[in-house]
Each structure stands twice: as C-alpha cells, then as structure tokens.
Amino acid sequence: MDLLTWTYLLVGVTFALYIGIAIWSRAGSTQEFYVAGGGVSPLANGLATAADWMSAASFMSMAGIISFSGYDGSVYLMGWTGGYVLLALLLAPYLRKFGKFTVPDFVGDRFYSNKARVVAVICALFISFTYVAGQMRGVGIVFSRYLELPIEWGVVIGMAIVFFYAVLGGMKGITYTQVAQYCVLIFAYLVPAIFISMQLTGNPIPQLGLGGEVADGVPLLDKLDGILADLGFEEYTAGKKSIPDLFMITLALMVGTAGLPHVIVRFFTVPKVRDARLSAGYALAFIAILYTAAPAVAAFGIYNTIQSTSEKSINDLPPWVINWQQTNLIGIEDKNGDGKIQYLADPAANELRIDKDIMVLASPEIAALPNWVVGLVAAGAMAAALSTAAGLLLVISTSISRDLFKTFQPEISDKKELRIARIAAAGAVLLAGYFGINPPGFVAEVVAFAFGLAASSFFPVILLGIFSTRINKEGAIAGMIAGLVFTVSYISYFKFISPELNTAAHWWWGISPEGIGSLGMALNFVVCYGVSYLTPAPPKEVQQLIQEIRIPKGAGKAIDH
Amino acid sequence: MSTSPTKMERYWKKNLQTLAILLSFWFLVSFGFGIIWVEELNTIRLGGFKLGFWFAQQGSIYTFVVLIFIYVYRMNALDREFKVNED
DSSP states (O other): OOHHHHHHHHHHHHHHHHHHHHHHTOOOSHHHHHHGGGOOOHHHHHHHHHHHHSOHIIIIIHHHHHHHHGGGGHHHHHHHHHHHHHIIIIIHHHHHHHOOSSHHHHHHHHTTOHHHHHHHHHHHHHHHHHHHHHHHHHHHHHHHHHSOOOHHHHHHHHHHHHIIIIIHHHHHHHHHHHHHHHHHHHHHHHHHHHHHHHHHHSOSOHHHHTTSBOTTSSBHHHHHHHHHHHTTOOOTTSOSSOHHHHHHHHHHHHHHHHHOHHHHGGGGSSSSHHHHHHHHHHHHHHHHHHHHHHHHHHHHHHHHHHHHHTTOBGGGOOHHHHHHHHTTSEEEOOTTOSSBOOOOSSTTTOOEEEOTTHHHHTHHHHTTOOHHHHHHHHHHHHHHHHHHHHHHHHHHHHIIIIIIIIHHOTTOOHHHHHHHHHHHHHHHHHHHHHHHHSOSSOHHHHHHHHHHHHHHHHHHHHHHHHHOSSOOHHHHHHHHHHHHHHHHHHHHIIIIIOGGGOSTTTSGGGOOGGGHHHHHHHHHHHHHHHHHHHSOOOOHHHHHHHHHHTSOTTOOSSOOO | OOOOHHHHHHHHHHHHHHHHHHHHHHHIIIIIIIIITHHHHTTSEETTEEHHHHIIIIIHHHHHHHHHHHHHHHHHHHHHHTTOOOO
C-alpha cells in the first residue's frame, strides 16, 4: 500500500476508536462530566495524565528543538518532567483530599472569596486558551503534511473529533480516550526510535543507544560534538545559554507544569488520596518513556541529517530529503554553485534550512522504514494533539459552567449545569478552532506563555494555601494578580511589543521571557505573604479545612457543594 | 476526627521532613548536576556519555520517577503508622 493510503487508514482507525470509546463512556451527570465519577483507577489515570500532558509540541517539536540546541534543550526535558515531582509531593494528594472539581473551586473555598475564585477562573481560561490554540494548530499541521489537506481543513476535522468526544463524554469520555491515545502515541514514537537506534548504534533501546558508539567505534555524542564544531556550531553537549537563564527556564517550566489546571484536575478523578499519589508516579513513568527517548531521537536525527546531506551532491540526495523539500520543511539553496550542500553555522554560507519538526515527522523515512510506520507517526502526532486539546477544553467548559454559573446561580439543577457545560465546551471548541486557523503566534511561543502564567499565578497560592494556615484571601488575590500582571507584561513586551529588543542584553538579569515565570512566581510568593501578614488571619473554619486536607483519612469521592 | 492535635502535628512534621529530603534530591540531580555543576561533571564519563550531560537529559528524569515512588511508599507507611490512612 502506498503512503497516503496507510496514513488515511491508521488515522481513520484511531479516530473510529476514539469515537467508539466516547459513545461507550458518555457522561450522564455533572460528576461524570467533571471528574469521570471519581472512579478512575490510578493506572488508567496515570496513562490519561501522560496523554493529556504530552502535547503536539512534546511529540512533534521537542526532539527537533533538542537537535538544534543540544545541551540547552535539556531545560525542556528536566522542566516538563521535574514538575511532576512538585505536583506529586506538594499538590496532588491535598487537592484530592479537598475533593471538589476544579482549581478555582479550591482557590474560592480556601480563600473564602468569590473574588479569588473569579481571578482563578480568569487565569485558568487564559492559560487553557493559549495552550489549546497551539494544539489545534498542531492537528492542522499534521493533516496538511501527511494527508495533503489545507491546514484549515485539518483544524476543522480535528475540531469535529474533539467536539464529539469532549462534549458528549466530558471527563469520563476524555479519560478513556486518553488512555487509548497514550498507547497510540508512545508506540508511534518508539517504533522509529528503536529502528534508528539499532541502525546507528546496534542497541535497540534508544535511551542506551544515545550513549552508544557509531560504526567506527567513536561514541555518538563525541562524534556529533566533532562534526558540529567542524561546521562552526556549538558542540552538541555544550550549551550557549547562561547558567542563570537555564536555571530560571527550567524552574519556570517545572512550576508551570505543576500549576497547569488541566493536569491538576486529572488528580480529582481517582477514588483516594493514596491513588492520587500513585497515579502521579505512574503518569511520570509513562511520560519518562517518551522524554528519555526524545534526546536520543534528537541526536540520531541531527547526526543522520548531517551525514546524508553535508557535502553531498545536490543531484544525489536521499529520497526523504526530496520528499520533505516539497512540504517546505527542508530548503536547499546552492549559494556557492559547487553542486554540493554546505550545512554551516554561518547563515551567509549555509545552504540547508531544516525545520525542527523534521526530526520526528521524517524519522521513519530517514531510517527507510516501511510506509505503515509513517502512517503510525501521523496517527501518534494526532493523538498527542487531540488528547491535550480535549483536556484543556474540559477545563474551559468546567470553568464556565461550574466556577461562573454554578457559583453565582447555585440553584440551577444538575441537568441544567450539565447542559451549560456542554454548550461551553462546544463554544470553546469553536473558539480554539478559530485560533488554530488564525494563530496568535508560533505554537512554541504560545505554549511558553501558558507555562509562565501557570507558574506565576496558580502554583504559589495553591502551595501556600496548603502549607500555610496564615495566608488569607487578600494575600492570595494580590499575589495572583501581581504574578500574572508582571509575567504577562514581561513576555508581551519582548515577544509582541518590542521583539527586536528580545536579546540577553535587554533582559532583566539575563532572564529570557521563557524563564520569567520563575520571577513572577517569586513575586507572587512575596506579595501573597506580605499582604497576608498585614491583614487579618483566615477564619477558624478555613483553618479547620486546611488541617483536614493535610491528612488522607476521610476522603470521599469528589463531591458537589 | 479521632486524631489528637499533637499526633496530627507529629504526622505533619514527618511529612514535611520527607518532602524536604526528597525535594533536595530533586534539586540536586536537575539544578545541581544538570545545570550548576554540569561542566565539572562533564569531565567524568559514563560509557558514551559525559556525566553532566547524562544527568541533564536522562539521569534527572529517571531520578524524578524513583523519587515519586519512594514518596508513595513512604507516605503510605506514615499514614498507617499514624492511622490516618483511608479504609
């Protein structure tokens, strides 16, 4: 079968599977819609969290970013996994014991204030919308590259699928679809990685192959350091970024991960506090399988790309280079007219332009694997984008139906609330689709934005809300607003208002916009603490609530007011 | 709630100690070995890897997974010891 047929077949089969699961597990009550009835097993929740977490950016772009930044790319690897340690140890068990449905629920109750709840809803909506637009764009890109459809059509098809299972199934439908999506995406990521690792280093485990030796007996990473240095690039295992910047970016990504509402809410779906802890462990283990393979895919990809193009005759290139030239992900320009490709660090002399997404998307072709593997990678990328989009859409719809409608109209019936949640989900799908077709910026930048906001708004107040009995509503509201305003201003200034000034010389203390969430978080902590100590302590019943969430005993299923 | 305040305080204190120990390892393998001391560690080799680079791209992630499972095991034991476990 040819490539296009395989791709349509595999993508079609996985879509049918997701729809089937959605019909089987559709939600009948608000409890099922918001937290899947609170009866998800820790293992299933771990799988669902991993799929929820790993987005189009993790699947398609992360390895490519590492390929071109080498050691500097470590910030994503450590940042997007280390956050789970914070989540598991500092937040998940306590939020599960608290036992409501959403992050604004916790903020509103713990800080005994609907004002705090509304600030939290605004943060949640802001974070989720910036993030979901990137996912929809990712779906569109996959469609256009593999299925030869325009990006707009890809986004519309993606919207239709998500609409179907998120609106119908709510959290219950999303959870079981995500379990299937994890299996699809991890299989799709590992199959090409294993084959390439074998071809290059003789070791079938990519994580070990990264430390293996290439055919001439030199370790792959040393070989790569040498090749890149000869071409004028930084060594692969050395970095360009300063230590403070690396530190701050990693911290912002870790803390942002722990503060993302669509990830936190997954821990409300398990029956017990014990299960919340365990499922965080499972989630990170499943995520780590992809995240430890990614640096191997990255190094193999850049090595193969250079070996098969650098100083090679333009008329004698491997078929994958020619294929991906047509999608404009590879560009060749013979500037010096010698009939060969020079891949060089110097932009004036460099003749090869490679998009970072190539490293994953073209990996099956680079390794000369059969057509079904190419189709599999397309289905995997789609699974990664759809699973994350669905989780985010749920946060958006829940925020509107529960945190806004239910809070201010507590008398509405369960049935009506469910209908509002579905309408909100439908509206969110449409809006996300619009942003997918007319993206507000590059996918990666938008995602960096979401992390900075999560780090500077939610994480500090949730953490202090659990570990301090003195923090009050005035402190929490002031802290969230200070962190959010500071971070939004800094990122907007360097990314949108004056992008020409976005260099280390202009940054405060050398901190790039990607890492500024760390400083926003610190500001939130300071303001939250300071304001709390200048204003009265929280009431007795709130202090009692804090004591109760600190011990696991007596956790019922996530319940309504 | 059947737990007396002092017992509750001891439970919370042990919990915080556990967190402090585990989080210092979390910090050490990522920010420490992977960023601050990466160049020093890169002079040591682990097979085909430079050690600092290995911690930044592989070792820290493996450690994170292990840390969470230690936490799960330790907290379950602590919950039973103080009889604050579920069912």
